[in-house]
Amino acid sequence: MARKQRVTAVDVGATKICCIIADASARGDLEIIGMGVSPNGGMRRGVVVDVDEVTQAIRSAVGEAEGQAGVSVSRCFVNLSGDFLGGDSSRGSVAIGANNRVINEHDVQRVIENARMVGVPDGRRMLHVIPKGFTVNEVSGIKNPVGLSAMQLMVDAHIITGSVSPLQNLQNCMEMAELEPEENSGLVVSGVATSLGVLQDEEKDLGVALVDIGGGTTDLAVFKEGHLRHTDVLCVGGTLVTYDVATALRVPLQEAERLVIQEGLSFKQEMAARRAAGEEVEAADMEREIEVTSLSSVQPQPVKVSELSEIIDLRLMDVFEWLRVSFDRLGKMGTRPASIVLTGGVAEMKGVAWAAEQALGYPVRIARPESVRGLPSHLRNPAYSASVGLLIYGLGVLKGKTPVARSSSVNKALQGFITWLKEYVF
Ligand SMILES: Nc1ncnc2c1ncn2[C@@H]1O[C@H](COP(=O)(O)OP(=O)(O)OP(=O)(O)O)[C@@H](O)[C@H]1O
Ligand SMILES: [Mg+2]
Incomplete structure (x- = not known):
């Protein structure tokens, strides 16, 4: 019987590290055998700022995945994001x-x-x-x-x-966690990996901007006529949104995170929809309040939902403005995308697709990783698009080194990608 190939992906994010271990059959079926997630607070702007914390988080996520899988791994694919790229x-x-x-x-x-x-x-x-x-x-x-x-x-x-320095720092953390990137191909730019988890061939042909808004960074990868044309990273993500809410409303970070997740931009979206439907939005609607745990009082304090929505909106506008400038520049070179695919943890925010459509004037689709069969439901979340994409990338590289059977049941996109990768990605 043909040997299975083992792929390990370590998605090093600003808020979490996710390790997935999978076995790929000769036919190309991926079976996830272990997964681990650990919070990570040791990165800023996509680079390591606390070696111990990142090392510990890698150890913990990989250890959990290894324990589940009952195997030990030493080599992996790891993703990169940050303005050092x-x-x-x-x-x-x-x-x-x-x-x-x-x-x-x-x-x-x-x-x-x-x-x-x-x-x-x-x-x-x-x-x-x-x-x-x-x-x-x-x-x-x-x-x-x-x-x-x-x-x-x-x-x-x-x-x-x-x-080189940020790359070396990340590799040092991995080394201390007894892990090494796969030789020559183990360091993968996030946008490249994520695209494999969520984009459809037709989108890449017509022109698409893949936008992964994570905790610390926003990764942009633009495809046109099937090819990757542009990559960029903005060091703004959901963590800053949470900080803004915490400081403006004087609430603990955990409470700010709860408010962002619970409300997001839903209030703004709802008001806009009502106005568009010709409905009178009354002053009382704008006054709707929720109770929050405040830093300055033991009693829960009322906060206007309209105020919360404005704080979140202001920070997201930084991301949308950066995208607008990028798209205008790309337009001058004939590579303006036709649509936006939004992913990453912030893509889960209520009303974010609507806000992006309003700000940028492009159709927006929220993407979660779905291309791998047998993916556990908790991985079908935008926050794991990069992790799953990395796994597919890894499989492509490893399979590229060995012949893939014609009868492969790996989805068509992946099969095409393996050919592309084998020949073209170095
Ligand atoms: N339902 C939600 N609504 C709003 N924000 C959310 C929601 N779920 C997660 N987030 C935000 O998503 C962010 C985490 O996203 P993700 O897991 O993609 O980041 P990461 O991969 O750790 O970081 P990065 O990719 O930037 O290195 C956090 O800032 C969190 O507040
Ligand atoms: Mg991420």
Whole structure:
């Protein structure tokens, strides 16, 4: 019987670390055998600021997953987010032959390797080289050049690099937790991983902006014509929303988190819907109050829901404004997305899709990871999109090293991705 392949994903987030261990059959079925989640307070702006806390959180999440699975793991795929990452464009070019020769897979790898050679500045490390399109005989935008005759092959690629120090700090924490990233391919940019958990092929073809609003960061990955075109990270997330609520209303953080989860932007959405329906919104509606545990009084204090909604809205507007500027810039380069897919813990917020639609004027879909069969229900939550995407990425890399049976029952998107990954992602 064919051996199972083990994949371990460690999603290092600003609020939680999630470890998933899965076995993949030769047919490509993923079976989750263990999972662990641990709170993490040792990161700021996507980088480690407290080595002990992050190490402990990794140990705890991985230990829990190992205990459940009854196995021990030493290598894993880990995701990266933060403004120490940078996306850029690169171009590679190789000669095929003076007399026109048929391009083969080796040529494709050579040209990508050439694109990878662009100078990585001191203090940075290349993480991904992802083709946006090939040029053959001066025809650009070719998805797969294999089989075409040419004298020269060129590629336009999206490259992602990261500063060495934050990468090293994260690796040190992993090492102390007796874990290592998979060789060459174990460090995965969050947006790249998350897209595998939640995006549909058609969305990627038409143009889509994947926005993962987590606790500490918002990760943006834009796809068009099936290819990843742009990645970026904003160091704003749900933790800041919670802090804003806590400081403005003078309530403990835990209470602020409860209020954000309970109410979110539902009040603002409801008022807008009533106005749109021609209904008179009375002053009394705006005065609706809820009771909160205050820092300044032992008695529960009343707070207007309209006030809470405004505080949350103000911070989310930072994210939406950043997206608007990004989309305008992308529009000038012909890569404006057609829709937004929102995920990450904040995507669970009541009214957030409505607010994003209002602010940006794009259709918005809330995404949760659903592409893996047999996924436990608690993982089908936007907060776990990156964790599940990372697992799929890991499977793709590992399967890319061994032939995947034709009869694979892994979903179509994953099968296509494995081919893409095997050849193109370095
Ligand atoms: N129902 C909800 N309504 C509003 N906010 C929510 C809800 N559920 C979770 N959140 C927020 O989501 C955030 C956590 O999201 P997530 O788990 O995706 O973050 P993370 O992966 O730990 O962090 P990051 O990806 O930024 O490194 C928290 O700030 C939390 O307040
Ligand atoms: Mg996250």
